[in-house]
Amino acid sequence: MIPENISAITELALLGFSNHPQAEVPLFLLFSLTYLVNLFGNTAVIILVVMESSLQTPMYFFLCHLAFLNIFYTTAVVPKMLFNLLASRKVISYTLCLAQTYISLFMGAAECILLAIMALDRYVAVCHPLRYLLIMNRSVCAQLAAGAWTISFFASVVPLCVTMAPLCGPYVVDHIFCEVPVLLRMVCSDTSLQEVMMVVGAAGTLLLPFLLIALSYLHILVAVARMRSAEGRRKAFSTCSSHLTVVTVYYGTGMFMYMRPKALSSAEGDKVISLFYAVINPALNPLIYSLRNKDMKRASKRLLEKWALTHRQKAQP
Template identity: 65%
Template sequence: MRHENETEVLEFVLMGFSNHPRMEPLLFVLFSFIYMATLFGNFGVIVLATADPHLHTPMYFFLRHLAFLNLCYTTAVVPKMLSNLISVKKTISYLLCMVQTYISAFMGAAECVLLAVMALDRYVAVCHPLRYTIIMNHHVCGRIAAASWTLSFLVSVVPLKLSLPPLCGPYIIDHVFCEAPVLLHMICSDTSLNELLMLLSGISTLMLPFILVLVSYGHIIRAVIRIRTAGGRHKAFSTCSSHLTVVTIYYGTGMFMYMRPKSSYSPEKDKWVSVFYAVINPMLNPIIYSFRNNEVKESLMRAFGRNKLPKAL
């Protein structure tokens, strides 16, 4: 039975930052720069980690997956956001809105799982260094990556499909892109069950991986404390600091957005939170993880032949 306000939806009005019209040109320039930096940084990680044999390690194997995820996530969101920032008619088709909703849920869940897997990788590297290459061999890493993507799909897209019934008008989305928490406001019927399903999905995609991260780093800290030399402790912590930074940023914003009741939503604040984890975070990941890493710097020097310069002098 169709609800009286339920009609065939062709497009939505996507408000974005239209309540700040003077900021829109500046935001267009800013987000364009961020998007270009995101494409360059993540594509660079994939190419570099694939081409350089020195980076054929489990850590960079999972980093390539994370970089690919970032490219998919930001490309699903940013181009339409940029288009609406310079358009008078700020709309998004129903099909593209659903694509954004499902991709943001899938990629968000996949990033949570991958971050947990990378914490497990750091645990094995620090706590079992002599057995690291045996435990985290290429075959195991491939199976873990495949399982991570499959599990992320099952705990994000499937519950979302079950919890997102037909929507009711007015078809106005006061947000920067389409994602599940925002669409809850447009559901025709009572949303208690939908919120419960979203909470359960948030627990499985956010809380359980986060607990795995905490347990992994609990063991890592205990192992590092046992290292007698200051240099050894510094090296162990340096391999984990970048990952901890990304974990703190991503899980914090994700929990804020997906694990709270609909009544506490604030359109203005939620826009900036979503921009942070869907637009800014994919740009920061290559910088935090890779380009401040000595192994990556050395790989870049080899790629550009910089290591040959001293011999020519």
């Protein structure tokens, strides 16, 4: 339920890395650079896919959704974190704290489901190559993307709204931003229901997509093992390696954060884990997909060549 005294809470202390004041300026520079890489890299992915016809395929369609998610997620979290690293008074408004909680839960669930859909896309591409474009047509892709966002909202935001409970002072968030496991420590009443809901939600948005990913790649491995061509096997592994890398990093940190018992959590450990999936991973994703993907490299080169040619033509009298 929604807390009755919500209007009485105007702001909370957001400690961040205040326990390590000597590290705040270096961390500000590091996270500022990471955030810029995230914005530039994910925006570049979206621009490339939109402008290059060769990249307008199902895989890159879902990659665009992932890039947008990365930008939105970190923008809800990182700017306030950066501001507090340099501020003497480290606080966050109650409204923004709730917004970060809902957004982080929503975006986290959406990313899990999108990664599962991308695994399904790779399964169809490798196991049913001749029917790939027929199965993964534009209508199906649009429905899958819409379903991912819709299911994520109703599986994460709605249960949190229903089970929201009043917070007790002192209103101190010993974390880098507001998210569910951290706020549960500040709830006045018994948090058993919220913890059960968190585990059930995590099972639905973390475990089920993970099982779908595992099943997809099991079929892919069987299909690759049956291939007679070494070049075919190499190409199949190449198209899946970037996705597998992203899945491993994201699911590893996400499952450890949301599916472990409350007794095993610690403030400092939570901060490090959250940095990985909320700050570092979104910046790494476009790098992983671009550096390990020949299509992205070729599209980037063609787009730069077009831009240079256009610029030279305009410069000529």
